[in-house]
Amino acid sequence: SRVSINNMATALRAFFRYARTKGWCASSIAEAIKGPPIYTQEGLPSGPSWDDVRRLLTSMETNRPCDIRDRAMVMLFVIYGFRATEVAKLRLEDIDWEHDQIIMSRLKGRGSQVYPLLPTVGHAIVRYLREVRPQSSRREVFLTLAAPLRPISRAGLYSLTSRAMLKIGIHPPHRGATLVAPRLCSSPCFRRFLS
Numbered sequence: 001s002r003v004s005i006n007n008m009a010t011a012l013r014a015f016f017r018y019a020r021t022k023g024w025c026a027s028s029i030a031e032a033i034k035g036p037p038i039y040t041q042e043g044l045p046s047g048p049s050w051d052d053v054r055r056l057l058t059s060m061e062t063n064r065p066c067d068i069r070d071r072a073m074v075m076l077f078v079i080y081g082f083r084a085t086e087v088a089k090l091r092l093e094d095i096d097w098e099h100d101q102i103i104m105s106r107l108k109g110r111g112s113q114v115y116p117l118l119p120t121v122g123h124a125i126v127r128y129l130r131e132v133r134p135q136s137s138r139r140e141v142f143l144t145l146a147a148p149l150r151p152i153s154r155a156g157l158y159s160l161t162s163r164a165m166l167k168i169g170i171h172p173p174h175r176g177a178t179l180v181a182p183r184l185c186s187s188p189c190f191r192r193f194l195s
Helices: 004-022 028-032 050-059 065-080 085-089 119-132 153-166 186-193
Strands: 101-105 112-116
Touching: 004 028, 050 065, 065 085, 065 119, 065 153, 085 153, 112 153
Parallel strands: none
Antiparallel strands: 101 112
């Protein structure tokens, strides 16, 4: 990939700069080594198309408890671009119903970020909390539906999302990739979905 080649070019430039200080080579060698251009969004993982995302969400519009829970989780991926770890760690107190906000504690000590709780997402989460979520002292929003009750893990999120996608003929992204296709945020369909 261009990123790998660029990393190698950077390492070679560093070596030849060092070699120049030792008098082993001409000073122009390091400056002559150029890597390929790297574009800012080149490394972003690709996700499914907007039509596939809509099909996935539509397939979860059932009364089955697992679909009600999974739809609420998938909406957090799709609408907000949250990572699986962030959805898995989302706690009941992170949802401010009074101010219609989600407070997401960011990983790696980056504090928290506040997001508007959109009505569509709020309704999906409320339905899950009222109709499906087992009674538990656990503070994580999303729990397994069968005993032993425990928070959904990041791997569990990937697994259930992949199964739901495969069930309707969508090839799931690899682990670590996002359900949000980069072009979604500017899509007119996406904007209509949010309203």
